[in-house]
Amino acid sequence: MRRIETLFELCRLFPRLVVFILFGMFHNNPRTCDMATSSEQNQDRxxxxxxxxxxxxxxxxxxxxxxxxxxxxxxxxxxxxxxxxxxxxxxxxxxxxxxxxxxxxxxx
Structure with missing residues (x-):
């Protein structure tokens, strides 16, 4: 099994995985991650x-x-x-x- 040594190589081999990880990190959806603050949860819609x-x-x-x-x-x-x-x-x-x-x- 070949070892992945750089982030660039990881992005090239698994682009969907990288997008999924980044989407989960930066998406402010309280259902998918706990990054929402209390002020965001209290905002009026x-x-x-x-x-x-x-x-x-x-x-x-x-x-x-x-x-x-x-x-x-x-x-x-x-x-x-x-x-x-x-x-x-x-x-x-x-x-x-x-x-x-x-x-x-x-x-x-």
Whole structure:
């Protein structure tokens, strides 16, 4: 069996292994490595409309009705979206969760 003596030779012989090792070292995914700090874990995430629909169980029209002051379904407590670009908005995950936790259960 031949002995690998240099890092360059290792990279040449096993390029996928090197990429896998580097990806694991520098990728900040808490599921794959413990490099994430507590401040990274506490960061607020933006959720796009399909995710908000899934979290709340509301349809697209219901979400926008809750935000429209002229609508009979208007809910002033419902979180406002944050503009991400010209045609893109998202909601803060913490705002959605706070709104959901603040709702009283209507189930008897």
């Amino acid at each position: 933006f959720q796009r409309r399909p995710a908000v629909e899934a979290m709340t169980g509301l349809s697209r029209s219901s979400i926008y009705s809750k935000m429209d002051p002229r609508s009979p379904q208007h809910d002033p407590e419902f979180p406002k979206p944050v503009r991400l670009g010209k045609r893109a908005v998202a909601w803060r995950e913490s705002d959605i969760l706070a709104w959901m936790n603040g709702r009283q259960s209507t189930a008897a």
